[in-house]
Amino acid sequence: MSMSVAAPQAKGKCAEDNIFAANNRANALAEKIGVDKVTNGTVGSLLDEDGNLVMLDVVQKSYKALTPKEIVSYAPIQGYPDYLEAVIDQCFGESRPDGYIRACATSGGSGVLHHVIHNYSEWGDDVLTSDWHWGAYNSMCIDNGRKLREFELLDEKDQFNFASFKEHVTNMVSKQYNTVIIMNSPANNPTGFALTEEDWDHVLAFLQNIIKDKDKNIILVSDVAYLDYSGEKHECRKFFKKFGNLPANLLVIVSYTLSKGFTMYGQRIGAMIGITSNADVAKEFVDVNQYTSRATWSNSNSAAMKAMVNICKDPERIVELDAERAKYFQLMKERAAIFMTEAASAELKILPYLSGFFITIPMTNSKAVCDIMERQNIFLVPLKKGIRLAVCSVSKKKITGLAALIKAAITEAGAQQ
Ligand SMILES: Cc1ncc(COP(=O)(O)O)c(C=O)c1O
CATH class of the missing domain: 3.90.1150.10 (Aspartate Aminotransferase, domain 1)
Incomplete structure (x- = not known):
């Protein structure tokens, strides 16, 4: 030994x-x-x-133009306000859902997933994702005393396996106070699969129904790490609209990252974007996640946030x-x-x-x-x-x-x- x-x-x-x-x-x-x-x-x-x-x-040019202050400053824990606006705008484009939308800067998409698992599931809980998934999900759960549970992503016709999804969610909701679900679509890692508009309709209708009038919550994480290479700019974002007008006990958190869309992998910057119909849930989203940022990595990378903001405020760029x-x-x-x-x-x-x-x-x-x-x-x-x-x-x-x-x-x- x-x-x-x-x-x-x-x-x-x-x-x-x-x-x-x-x-x-x-x-x-x-x-x-x-x-x-x-x-x-x-x-x-x-x-x-x-x-x-x-x-x-365009990202290289933006980096080269940064001032020393933009590079080395301590940023606010939640992220610069103009950065938070820019991520919401970049993420949703024309398909911004209705409701309260709040963002917190994180250390890439990994930071989002960490915070969601940490703040929205309990010690010992199962967290659900598809059998085809990014391996890091598993480590993130285990390191936080949670267990990653898998539904089958595809049925025998290679379409979204709604039956398997339903079965697992139903079981989890019967046992747990909160059910966290990580859905990596479009451009799923590792398959390249995506849910169709109809798949999303079925998923959201089912999720609303299963927690209706219950003192239970569902936190649906939409992991869109590869969004910017998943189709025509407006077309591939249409599904975001469906995240509006959901009941207060169904919180959607989009896991947004600059790693791929801005080729800033090593700069470790992203954002968690919460969408809710309830003002209290929106406030709590910022409070608990900002707290966890303070308690883990503190504030996020200033240079990376400013490099992005300086692109996004210029229509030509x-x-x-x-x-x-x-x-x-x-x-x-x-x-x-x-x-x-x-x-x-x-x-x-x-x-x-x-x-x-x-x-x-x-x-x-x-x-x-x-x-x-x-x-x-x-x-x-x-x-x-x-x-x-x-x-x-x-x-x-x-x-x-x-x-x-x-x-x-x-x-x-x-x-x-
Ligand atoms: C499915 C998926 N989600 C999220 C991420 C987050 O990456 P990062 O923490 O670099 O933003 C990755 C990166 O490989 C990924 O493959």
């Missing part, structure tokens, strides 16, 4: 992130044999066709921002189209991809298949029930031919789809 001095609840915690591990192996190999000979499909950031990390031009995003959205669409066309001809099954940074190939034995791929200098992420391919980072040239190689590796490993 190795020596340990960690407190009992912290003993045994170990972040073995297989995404970063595979990425490190890919980078080490690229250094040795050349970048052009390695395909790194693990990276969750936008890379251009030459494999360089993209920082949007917003045009530039939208054009750059549209360009990269198009690029990912082209990469995904190559892969999906080839997957169809190779009879390689993939999960329904609509948009976003990742495509998932469902299978058993994903680790063995990834190992075979690695021998060919191709790095992918093994998940419990499949493999994740990052279309945000693999060039059109390198993605060409990949589907057939994965199909062959599945056969070699004796994996099932």
Whole structure:
């Protein structure tokens, strides 16, 4: 037994992130044999066709123009007021829901999820998300003494599995005071799936009904980390309108981040946006979450907030921002189209991809298949029930031919789809 001095609840915690591990192996190999000979499909950031990390031009210019004061100041704990206005505007666009809307700055989308779990579920509670989800959700729950519970995202027709969703929510509401649900749509990580307008209607009608006249609450987290690359600007935001006029015991919290939409991953800035029909719930939202910010990381990154605000207050720069995003959205669409066309001809099954940074190939034995791929200098992420391919980072040239190689590796490993 190795020596340990960690407190009992912290003993045994170990972040073995297989995404970063595979990425490190890919980078080490690229250094040795050349970048052009390695395909790194693990990276969750936008890379251009030459494999360089993209920082949007309009964001670069904004950073370079920041004053020392904008960079180093302590910002208000809740975030600069003009930043909070800018995130609400950027997030919802034309589809701002009715009701009280409040925002608090956070350390990226991760900060939002932490605060929601911490402030809206109890010690020992279950927190619900779909079986296909971002792995960090699990660590965030466990680190806070909660348990992540999974409904099946897709039914046998590869459509939203409303029956599974209903079953889990019904059970949780019967047992818990609060039910926190994390819904990562559109551009779900890792599948690229999104709920349709009708799916959202069913979900919201059901949620309202199940807590009607009950002393119970539902907190629905809309994780839109990849929103800005999920479709036409106004079209992909339409569903936000549905979050207005909901009962007071159904609070919607949008998890908004500048990591992807502004390519500011490492700057750690985002916001939680609460939408409620009740003034008390709106006030409490700011009070409890601001308190938790003070009690964890204190205030948020001033430079990052100001870099965003200075873009958003200038209509010309917003045009530039939208054009750059549209360009990269198009690029990912082209990469995904190559892969999906080839997957169809190779009879390689993939999960329904609509948009976003990742495509998932469902299978058993994903680790063995990834190992075979690695021998060919191709790095992918093994998940419990499949493999994740990052279309945000693999060039059109390198993605060409990949589907057939994965199909062959599945056969070699004796994996099932
Ligand atoms: C589904 C999902 N939600 C939220 C995030 C939040 O990221 P960040 O904390 O960098 O904003 C990510 C990042 O990978 C993600 O994949």
